[in-house]
Amino acid sequence: MLDTVREVHTPEGVALRLPAAGPVPRALAWAIDLAIRLTLLSVCSAIFGALGEGGMGLYLVMLFLVFWAYPIVCEGLFNGQTPGKRVLDLRVVSGDGAPVGWLAACVRNLMRTVDMLPFGYACGLVSSLADPWGRRLGDIVAGTLVVHAPRVQAQPLVPGAEVAAPRVALRPAEQAAVVAFAERAPRLTPERQAELADIAEPLTGMRGADGVVALQGIANWLLGRR
Structure with a gap:
């Protein structure tokens, strides 16, 4: 099995191991997000359809926002996760492991116009299969990486062990x-x-x-x- 873990070093000298996500979990997350967007558009279509020609203009605005602003806003506000990525425990991070920024979120999602070519995300699929860390063209240009980020549950105190500071400084x-x-x-x-x-x-x-x-x-x- 190929090792898809990317190791980066912080300025403090700490090694971070980033488990890169492959095309299959990313495709499943995208499918979940697509279902959510289509549901939103169906609801908007029913509402705006009752408004006549004015409603058509509003629907076109909503169409643009749902397909282009949706992933950018979600990744920018929710620590690199859309609802689909959250379900699959995926997250977009910067290449150095830091949280993804707004500029990177915009670039990687606008680059989908290239990844979609010539059809069915063919360019993005070829890129993710060829790249050691499964990055599509948008990730390569934006300097981002999609990683597995399982939710960690806080563990309770160890029974019978009261919190105590160490007597000496620890490395x-x-x-x-x-x-x-x-x-x-x-x-x-x-x-x-x-x-x-x-x-x-x-x-x-x-x-x-x-x-x-x-x-x-x-x-x-x-x-x-x-």
């Missing part, structure tokens, strides 16, 4: 290790938890079961669970 790698321990601890035996927590005795000042609880409390603090 990023140490912070990641503490958080990883708290996330994996429920899947480990109590003996294995205590064994790992003993390694962090200089940080917690405790060993055994008390060290496990103390380490989980620090993880809660690092995750902002007040």
Whole structure:
């Protein structure tokens, strides 16, 4: 299987792994958005049709807004997600992993006129199949990327572990290790938890079961669970 994960580095030196979305989930998201737009147009047609010639002018304005402004406004206001992308857990981001801006949202969506050529999004499909990260021409020009962005549910506090700040400053790698321990601890035996927590005795000042609880409390603090 091809690796479609794009790794970028922030100015702070943090590596971000962006799981690029392929043409299939993107096509499904587009189909959902198309169904929504057609529904909106059907409702508008029924309403404006009763207004005669004036209603026809309003309908043409709505037709333009629904097919061109809809994706731009949604991506600009809702963190790179249209309703279809939200259902499929997709999101448009900048090439460096930052939130997509209004200019990039405009460019990538206006470039659909090229991606649609000669018919059925043929140019866009060829581009997404040829590009390592599944980008269509609009994404390449706008410097954007469509990624998988599953919704993350907030986890509750670890039972019995009160929030506690670490006694010493922790480096990023140490912070990641503490958080990883708290996330994996429920899947480990109590003996294995205590064994790992003993390694962090200089940080917690405790060993055994008390060290496990103390380490989980620090993880809660690092995750902002007040």
